[in-house]
Amino acid sequence: MRDSFIGTGVALATPFTKTKEIDVEALKKLVHFQIDNGIDYIVVLGTTAESATLTKAEKKLAKDTIITENAGRLPLVLGLGGNDTKQLVEDIQNEDLEGFDALLSVTPFYNKPTQNGLYKHFEAVSKASPLPIILYNVPGRTGVNMSPVTVTRLANDFKNIIGIKEAAGDLVQAMQMIKDTPENFLVISGDDMITLPMVLAGGSGVISVMAEGFPKSFSQMVKFGLERNVEKAFNLHYKLMDGIDLIFKEGNPAGIKAVFELKKIATSEVRLPLVEASKDLKSELSHFIEQMK
Template sequence: MNKFHGTGVAIITPFKSDGSVDHTALKTVIDHIINGGAEYIVSLGTTGEAATLDSDEKKAVWETTVSHVNGRVSLVAGIGGNNTSEVLKDLKKFDSNGFDAVLSVCPYYNKPTQEGIYQHYKAVADNSSLPIILYNVPGRTGVNMTAETTLRLAHDHKNIIAMKEASGNFEQFNKIIKDKPEDFLFISGDDPITLPLIAMGAAGVISVIGNALPGIFSTMVRMCLDGKFIEAQPLHHSLTEITSLCFVEGNPGGVKSAMKLLGICGDTMRLPLVNISEGTENQIRAKLEQLNLL
């Protein structure tokens, strides 16, 4: 379980100007994240634009990622959806070699009941050879997985080991952290509130801004996990504005722009996502200059 303490980065998928996956740039991004001190990488989550990759592209991205990481950090694969039977087929086809867990998003669009969410995750957990990390992000899925459902899953299924929580609901956070099994990990799904969530008992974060700024962000997280919250506050505050800018026109457009400005990779997006506006990019550039990164 120590594999998932600290900073996980929901890695972007770089694209060439023609829209194809840029595997050379992907290797550069992986090195940037690892050299910045992140503890693990989440491949093909929302930030990786997984919704616009076909099955062959996903397989190729995972192969590149496993090969290039080469055991340097832990790896998590994003495998989820709103068709339970298709998710189970994806799990069956998935080559889990080199991966340590699966991050599976709460079923979206269908708006299942809490019982439907429970039964979906029960089927996923029962059919996965890897441990499952739940992912609650109601702003994207249209449905909130309640604390009661999360705790029921956590207590009933040993193969469900953690929760990435991005509901923004502190009452819900408190209940999960208070009543979860001791070895079940609560992981922040929102960069800006990672410091207070670690103070409440979170094990760390699965981050977006960690793609661009893994050094600053992972240092802050490690300070918090060591109980050095006063020392961590300046780093936390230094990142609040640029993190907000990276989300103001959607994810991952903002963080891809920051990475382009830092010379890490390009910022090509796949429709229906588009690049951020020139005005927002200029604001991101100014914040990177303030951080002495440009």
């Protein structure tokens, strides 16, 4: 099962209509766009999906649509996290996990738990989950950084914790995790800009935002990196760099949704408190897309 998550995963966005409803047809198109262009697996209802703004009914609609369109072709990972451990355990126990191959669970946000608190939280998640778990460390969003020591403890103590999406943007921290965790533990980049250095250091791939808009180029870069074809990998990395900066310039997923609009996949609509990408950013992205052709 671990091998299913080596390579390029995408954090799938939720397309909206001009009236801010889920655009089911655009979501179907987005799923096929990933599959047809070499992505290895899909993450459903993560941060990029604007899941914090979706109702329970909308989350079910998104999940059902993605499962149906995927039709078993790629592994699916469900984002399921929270900052109330007891509630999260109940959510895992009550969630319909049919069609999913793993959970992606973010560190508790806002509470700022200690490292021991993080360990205890994921101990409870591990005991509750019938699926393998990929931890998600993203201190820029959550306000807490999970240390390599804590990650290593969890990796050694709980067999169903199979990896981490490491998005601290700290290559040294990522390398420490790669060095200290068990050999089959997956250290997955959650930062598009340092994906290739992490892969070359021994990482397992990426869960990407950029790859969702440019799946063929990004997944090929990761593939070359895993094969240690360094020259070809870096050629693609440097080609993608400016675009990576642009898609995060005004926040995620506003940037990547602007790419969808320019590529005629979906609208660039987001839900408040996020706002749509500016005209200036769309112009910059349009120029970048032309360069990528």
